[in-house]
Amino acid sequence: MSAAPVIELAGLTKAYNLGTPVETEVLHGIDLSLAEGEFAALIGPSGSGKSTLLNIIGLLERPTGGRLSIGGRDTASLSEAEITQLRGRSIGFVFQFHHLLPAFTALENVMMPSIIARGRPDDEAEATALALLDAVGLKAHALKKPAELSGGQQQRVAIARALALRPRLILADEPTGNLDTHTADDIFALLREFNRQSNCACLIVTHDPRLAARCDRIVRLVDGRIADDLPTAAETNP
Amino acid sequence: MKFRLPFAPLVALRFLREGRMQTLLILAGTTGGVAVIVFLTQLITQLQAQIVDRVLGSQAHVVIRPAEEVNRRAIDDAGFASIVEPRAQRLRSIDQWENIARLAADMPGVTAVSPVVTGPAFAVRGQASKSVALMGVDAERYRRIVRMEEYMVAGRFAVEGTRAVIGSELAKDLGIRMDDKLRVALPNGRDELLQVGGIFDIGNRDLNRRWVFVTLPLAQSLLDLPGGVSNLDLTVADIFEAQPVADRLRGATSLNVESWMQTNAQLLAALRNQSVSNNLIRSFVVIIVALGIASVLVVSVVQKQKEIGILRAMGASRSMILQIFLIQGAVVGAVGSVLGSMLAFTLLNVFSAIYRNADGQPLFAAELEPRFIAMAALVATCVGLLSALIPARRAARMDPVQAIRS
Numbered sequence: 001m002s003a004a005p006v007i008e009l010a011g012l013t014k015a016y017n018l019g020t021p022v023e024t025e026v027l028h029g030i031d032l033s034l035a036e037g038e039f040a041a042l043i044g045p046s047g048s049g050k051s052t053l054l055n056i057i058g059l060l061e062r063p064t065g066g067r068l069s070i071g072g073r074d075t076a077s078l079s080e081a082e083i084t085q086l087r088g089r090s091i092g093f094v095f096q097f098h099h100l101l102p103a104f105t106a107l108e109n110v111m112m113p114s115i116i117a118r119g120r121p122d123d124e125a126e127a128t129a130l131a132l133l134d135a136v137g138l139k140a141h142a143l144k145k146p147a148e149l150s151g152g153q154q155q156r157v158a159i160a161r162a163l164a165l166r167p168r169l170i171l172a173d174e175p176t177g178n179l180d181t182h183t184a185d186d187i188f189a190l191l192r193e194f195n196r197q198s199n200c201a202c203l204i205v206t207h208d209p210r211l212a213a214r215c216d217r218i219v220r221l222v223d224g225r226i227a228d229d230l231p232t233a234a235e236t237n238p
Numbered sequence: 239m240k241f242r243l244p245f246a247p248l249v250a251l252r253f254l255r256e257g258r259m260q261t262l263l264i265l266a267g268t269t270g271g272v273a274v275i276v277f278l279t280q281l282i283t284q285l286q287a288q289i290v291d292r293v294l295g296s297q298a299h300v301v302i303r304p305a306e307e308v309n310r311r312a313i314d315d316a317g318f319a320s321i322v323e324p325r326a327q328r329l330r331s332i333d334q335w336e337n338i339a340r341l342a343a344d345m346p347g348v349t350a351v352s353p354v355v356t357g358p359a360f361a362v363r364g365q366a367s368k369s370v371a372l373m374g375v376d377a378e379r380y381r382r383i384v385r386m387e388e389y390m391v392a393g394r395f396a397v398e399g400t401r402a403v404i405g406s407e408l409a410k411d412l413g414i415r416m417d418d419k420l421r422v423a424l425p426n427g428r429d430e431l432l433q434v435g436g437i438f439d440i441g442n443r444d445l446n447r448r449w450v451f452v453t454l455p456l457a458q459s460l461l462d463l464p465g466g467v468s469n470l471d472l473t474v475a476d477i478f479e480a481q482p483v484a485d486r487l488r489g490a491t492s493l494n495v496e497s498w499m500q501t502n503a504q505l506l507a508a509l510r511n512q513s514v515s516n517n518l519i520r521s522f523v524v525i526i527v528a529l530g531i532a533s534v535l536v537v538s539v540v541q542k543q544k545e546i547g548i549l550r551a552m553g554a555s556r557s558m559i560l561q562i563f564l565i566q567g568a569v570v571g572a573v574g575s576v577l578g579s580m581l582a583f584t585l586l587n588v589f590s591a592i593y594r595n596a597d598g599q600p601l602f603a604a605e606l607e608p609r610f611i612a613m614a615a616l617v618a619t620c621v622g623l624l625s626a627l628i629p630a631r632r633a634a635r636m637d638p639v640q641a642i643r644s
Contacts, residue, residue, distance in 0.1 A: 116553045
């Protein structure tokens, strides 16, 4: 694979309660890189550090040691404001419980990353958001509040929102965790489709081996270490 | 193109709309607070202005009198024991009063000067006699000191020859009507027959009983002060500048100069104390409103933890989150001040309809000065902003991971 790496982790560690008697290291020297267009699953038992790793890659938390580059930029030297900006512009999040803003309509939720990045809503952002909602099959529900949508629909809105600024990296934390199998398949297919279309890198935390098997690559995390990192057989899915 | 709110106000307003009950409560609190402040301020300002106006309605702002006569000892030495008796102050004229009047008139801040000759007399009619104060004035000039024409109940405020203007109480006591005759007798034995050309009611029974206005020359001859005046009455542009003007005049003339602020020192002290207690009440109301806004926003920040985390994850900076909550505080303050001013206006209308003066006039006018509304809006918005500061900073410091997880 010769595509440029979107994320690169080298010897990354994360410890909590640093310098206190209860200091615990949850990630021990993670080396990982994800290239453009790659679609990888991150699996592992509960407490293995998956969510922490995802938060660190998503720049929501800072690593204790090691190196993290996003799009070739070392993040260690960046200020809080630069980190926030980088997160907003190049990373799209899909959370387990959709995490839409209940006070805003589906359309406004999808526009929100652009509103934040540009300071105010504009026609272009609205057009993009409408197109994205159309792509996830929810154009008719654009003006509904999240509470008026079903779980699957909410998650579709969340995916549309994650894609709003055409990020280079999509991070999904059990995006299908609380959905029925049928809806979960739909959501997964949607992610996969966008991954192909926009060539962004995707890292998806999942507990579902069935879904993991449909990714390009499975990274298994056990006790804060990468136990194995293997391409799947079904790499060339139809 | 339609108008679109920028990020921070957009989210702030949406949060306020979402927390309907909280927003209503906090708005009600702010509205009540602003209403109390605006109502109190307007009421007390008006009442104080009225009291001052009423007091000054029958008084000159500044009065110049001759210097008091004192006994001086010829031998000025501490070695002699002596008893110095204070002298009785006889009626005297201000030395060279025309020059003094001109000097006073040229003093900045002085708008009118009127020479007055005043002394004791008896008003006699038939068997009845009343002690009165004979006031020799130039009606035209005196009107600019006391607005006599506003108080006239009969005739005009004009004196000429032996035509005089007396108060309604004196008229009643002596059974006098317009154009009736009235004799004044003075301690020095002089007397004169006056004809009543006008009756006034100045709103003060004592003055209505005592003042008898005649021409300046008549009073001068009756009181044995030919060509002289016993005092100069002054009007100043700004009533609260009366004291400095009096001080300057005293310095320039070494005469006895007194401002209404000295004459009514007690009244002024009372007004000042009233202002102090008013300020105290206002400060407490402001503090209570600020605490109310702050506490509601603190709760709101906790409730909105998840949303704050989501916004941060989507790239919103700490300062953006800070702005969201500051704006909420400011909006609550601003809207509360508008509603509060409206409520205060309603209260003023209701109370001015209920409370009336002895003469049936409303005790105060049901009007709001724009500057009070502007002041209330400014203060309330600032208080809203300040009270939002602590909650907003808490929101901005929130760890996005913790926020989302919770």
